[in-house]
Amino acid sequence: MSEGNGNSESSASDGVPGTDTGASPRPEPVEVPEALVTPAAAEAPEVSERPPVFALRGLWKVFGPQADAVPHDPALAALDPAELRARTGCTAAVRDVSFDVRKGEVFVVMGLSGSGKSTLVRCLTRLIEPTSGALTMDGEDVLAMDRTRLRELRRHRAAMVFQHFGLLPHRSVLDNVAYGLEIQGMARAERRAKAAEVVGKVGLEGLEDRRPGQLSGGQQQRVGLARALAVDPQVLLFDEPFSALDPLIRRDMQEEVIRLHREERRTMVFITHDLTEALRLGDRIALMRDGRVVQLGTPEEIVGRPADAYVRDFVRDVPREQVITVGAAMRAAGPGDGDAGPELAPTATVSEAIEAVARSGEAAARVVDGRGGLLGVVDRERLLGVVAGTARMPETARMSETGTALR
Numbered sequence: 001m002s003e004g005n006g007n008s009e010s011s012a013s014d015g016v017p018g019t020d021t022g023a024s025p026r027p028e029p030v031e032v033p034e035a036l037v038t039p040a041a042a043e044a045p046e047v048s049e050r051p052p053v054f055a056l057r058g059l060w061k062v063f064g065p066q067a068d069a070v071p072h073d074p075a076l077a078a079l080d081p082a083e084l085r086a087r088t089g090c091t092a093a094v095r096d097v098s099f100d101v102r103k104g105e106v107f108v109v110m111g112l113s114g115s116g117k118s119t120l121v122r123c124l125t126r127l128i129e130p131t132s133g134a135l136t137m138d139g140e141d142v143l144a145m146d147r148t149r150l151r152e153l154r155r156h157r158a159a160m161v162f163q164h165f166g167l168l169p170h171r172s173v174l175d176n177v178a179y180g181l182e183i184q185g186m187a188r189a190e191r192r193a194k195a196a197e198v199v200g201k202v203g204l205e206g207l208e209d210r211r212p213g214q215l216s217g218g219q220q221q222r223v224g225l226a227r228a229l230a231v232d233p234q235v236l237l238f239d240e241p242f243s244a245l246d247p248l249i250r251r252d253m254q255e256e257v258i259r260l261h262r263e264e265r266r267t268m269v270f271i272t273h274d275l276t277e278a279l280r281l282g283d284r285i286a287l288m289r290d291g292r293v294v295q296l297g298t299p300e301e302i303v304g305r306p307a308d309a310y311v312r313d314f315v316r317d318v319p320r321e322q323v324i325t326v327g328a329a330m331r332a333a334g335p336g337d338g339d340a341g342p343e344l345a346p347t348a349t350v351s352e353a354i355e356a357v358a359r360s361g362e363a364a365a366r367v368v369d370g371r372g373g374l375l376g377v378v379d380r381e382r383l384l385g386v387v388a389g390t391a392r393m394p395e396t397a398r399m400s401e402t403g404t405a406l407r
C-alpha cells in the first residue's frame with residue numbers, strides 16, 4: 001500500500017459503473033456556514049499573477065471501448081453523457097478541461113458524485129491516463145514522462161491524501177508518517193526525525209507510538225495528512241479527505257488545512273462535493289458537471305456571478321453576504337460620501353459591513369485602501385441588494401476565466 005505512488009488506492013467511484021447517472025441531479029442544499037471568507041485572499045498576491053504549477057489544456061479522459069475516438073470526433077464529443085454511452089458505450093469522465101493550478105493556491109475541484117472530480121485529479125499524476133490533451137507540471141510535459149520520472153513526480157512532487165487513510169495497521173503513527181520517506185530510501189533515523197517534526201505540525205504529539213486502530217477517525221486523517229506532508233511535496237492533492245468524518249471533526253480538519261496553508265503556502269488541489277467546504281477552503285473553485293468545468297472562479301465569483309442556471313441553483317442557499325466582499329459590492333463614491341461612515345478594507349464581507357453600518361448608525365460604510373484612500377461606498381441599499389440577491393456584481397477579468405477561455 002502506498003500513497004506515495006497511490007496506485008493501490010482507488011476512490012469509491014473509480015471503476016464503478018452506475019455512479020454516472022447521466023442527468024445531473026439537483027444539488028443538495030448547503031449547510032449554513034459561519035464565515036466563508038476566502039482564507040488566503042487578504043495577504044496573498046493576485047492568484048492570476050502566480051506561475052502555474054499544473055497547466056491543463058483540452059484534457060479528456062474517456063472510459064470505454066472507443067475511448068480514443070471520442071475527443072477527436074466533433075460529433076461524438078458533442079453528445080451528452082447518456083447519448084454518448086448509448087452510441088459508443090463510453091463515459092467521458094473528463095471533457096475538454098483547461099485551467100492552471102497556480103503556485104500557492106488552494107484549488108478546489110467541486111461537483112456532484114460522478115461529475116469527474118476524482119478522475120480529473122488522478123489524471124494530474126497519471127494515476128489515470130488521460131485520453132487526450134496536454135498537461136504540464138512546472139512547464140514539464142507530464143504526458144511524456146517515463147516511468148521513472150512519473151514515480152519521482154508521485155513520490156516527491158505531488159503527494160495525495162485520501163478519504164480512506166490507507167494507513168498501515170501494524171505500524172506506529174511515527175512509522176506511518178515516515179512511510180513515504182522510507183519509499184524514497186531515506187535512512188531510518190533521519191526519516192523518523194523528519195516524521196516527528198511533521199507529527200508535531202499536525203497536532204499529533206504524544207501519539208507517536210500508537211497504532212492506527214487506537215486513533216479516532218480525525219486523528220487517523222491527521223496521520224494521512226502528516227504522511228503526505230513528510231515528503232515535503234510541492235503540491236498536496238486531497239481526494240475528499242474529510243467526507244467520512246463527522247461534521248465537527250471535519251470542521252477541525254478544514255481549519256487544520258487552512259492553518260497549514262497559511263503557514264506554508266503550499267499549493268493544494270482539493271476535491272470535494274461539499275459546497276460549504278469548497279467555499280471555506282478554496283482560493284479558486286472549479287465547478288464540474290458531467291466531466292466539464294462549468295465555472296472556474298473565486299468563491300465570491302461563483303456565488304456572486306454564477307455562470308449559468310446550474311451554478312446558480314448550486315449556490316442558491318449560500319448566505320451571499322458572508323462570501324461577497326465590499327470590494328465587489330461597493331459603488332463609486334459621490335459628493336459627500338468621503339467623510340461619514342465606518343471604514344472597511346475591500347476584503348471585508350458584506351456581513352461585516354452590515355454590522356459596522358448598523359453599529360455606527362450611519363447610512364453607509366466607506367471602503368478604503370491600506371493608506372486610507374477612498375475606493376468606494378457601500379450604502380444600505382447595496383448591502384441589502386447583496387442579501388436579497390438583487391445586486392449585480394461587477395465583471396472582472398478573473399470571472400471570465402473558464403476552462404475553455406484559456407485555450
Ligand SMILES: Nc1ncnc2c1ncn2[C@@H]1O[C@H](COP(=O)(O)OP(=O)(O)OP(=O)(O)O)[C@@H](O)[C@H]1O
Pocket residue numbers: 011012013014015016017018019020021063064091092093111112113114115116117118119120273
Ligand atoms: N474505471 C472506470 N471505468 C468506467 N467509468 C468510470 C471509471 N472511473 C470512473 N468512471 C465514470 O466516470 C465518471 C466520473 O467519475 P469520478 O469518479 O471521476 O467522479 P467523481 O466526481 O469523483 O464522483 P464521486 O464524488 O462519487 O467520487 C462517472 O460517470 C464514473 O462512473
